[in-house]
Amino acid sequence: MFEATPIAATDKTTLYRELTSQTGGLLHGETNLIANAANFSALVFHTLPDISWCGFYFADGDGLVVGPFQGKPACVRIARGRGVCGAAAASRRTQVVPDVTAFPGHIYCDGAARSEIVVPLVRADGTLLGVWDVDSHSPARFDEADRSGMEALCAQFLRALV
Ligand code: SME
Numbered sequence: 421m422f423e424a425t426p427i428a429a430t431d432k433t434t435l436y437r438e439l440t441s442q443t444g445g446l447l448h449g450e451t452n453l454i455a456n457a458a459n460f461s462a463l464v465f466h467t468l469p470d471i472s473w474c475g476f477y478f479a480d481g482d483g484l485v486v487g488p489f490q491g492k493p494a495c496v497r498i499a500r501g502r503g504v505c506g507a508a509a510a511s512r513r514t515q516v517v518p519d520v521t522a523f524p525g526h527i528y529c530d531g532a533a534r535s536e537i538v539v540p541l542v543r544a545d546g547t548l549l550g551v552w553d554v555d556s557h558s559p560a561r562f563d564e565a566d567r568s569g570m571e572a573l574c575a576q577f578l579r580a581l582v
Pocket residue numbers: 473494495498502503504505506525526527528529530533536553555
């Protein structure tokens with residue numbers, strides 16, 4: 421049985437390093453997408469401070485459809501190129517949005533959301549699996565340390581699927 425170990429680190433570099441290592445343990449030996457996405461969301465939601473929602477949007481047809489997540493119910497479908505998620509999917513670059521009110525076309529699933537980070541999930545063969553989206557009620561919750569930490573975390577998630 422996997423048991424999440426509380427992480428005492430307060431600096432983001434150590435926090436993400438430990439979280440990435442725990443993720444490796446949690447997903448080890450399982451390649452099922454839904455199972456791993458569900459457990460990954462739960463681990464991140466219960467480990468990172470000050471986040472209000474985290475979860476997956478998977479590529480589906482031309483757009484994105486919600487996958488496993490933690491937090492309040494969310495928008496089901498996001499059309500191609502729309503919102504922060506659509507921007508991450510289209511550009512294949514992580515979007516760090518310190519103030520969602522200033523992001524043109526940001527899609528509110530929770531009116532209290534203030535900042536957001538979205539990481540594109542690109543498979544080894546170059547196809548887009550979807551995006552990993554994390555929201556906070558605090559302004560500017562995510563910075564460059566979160567960008568590199570979340571990207572490492574997502575790389576670990578993608579590795580487990582093959
Ligand atoms: N805010 C996102 C939509 C998804 S929710 O935050 C869960 C966006 O603008 O794409």
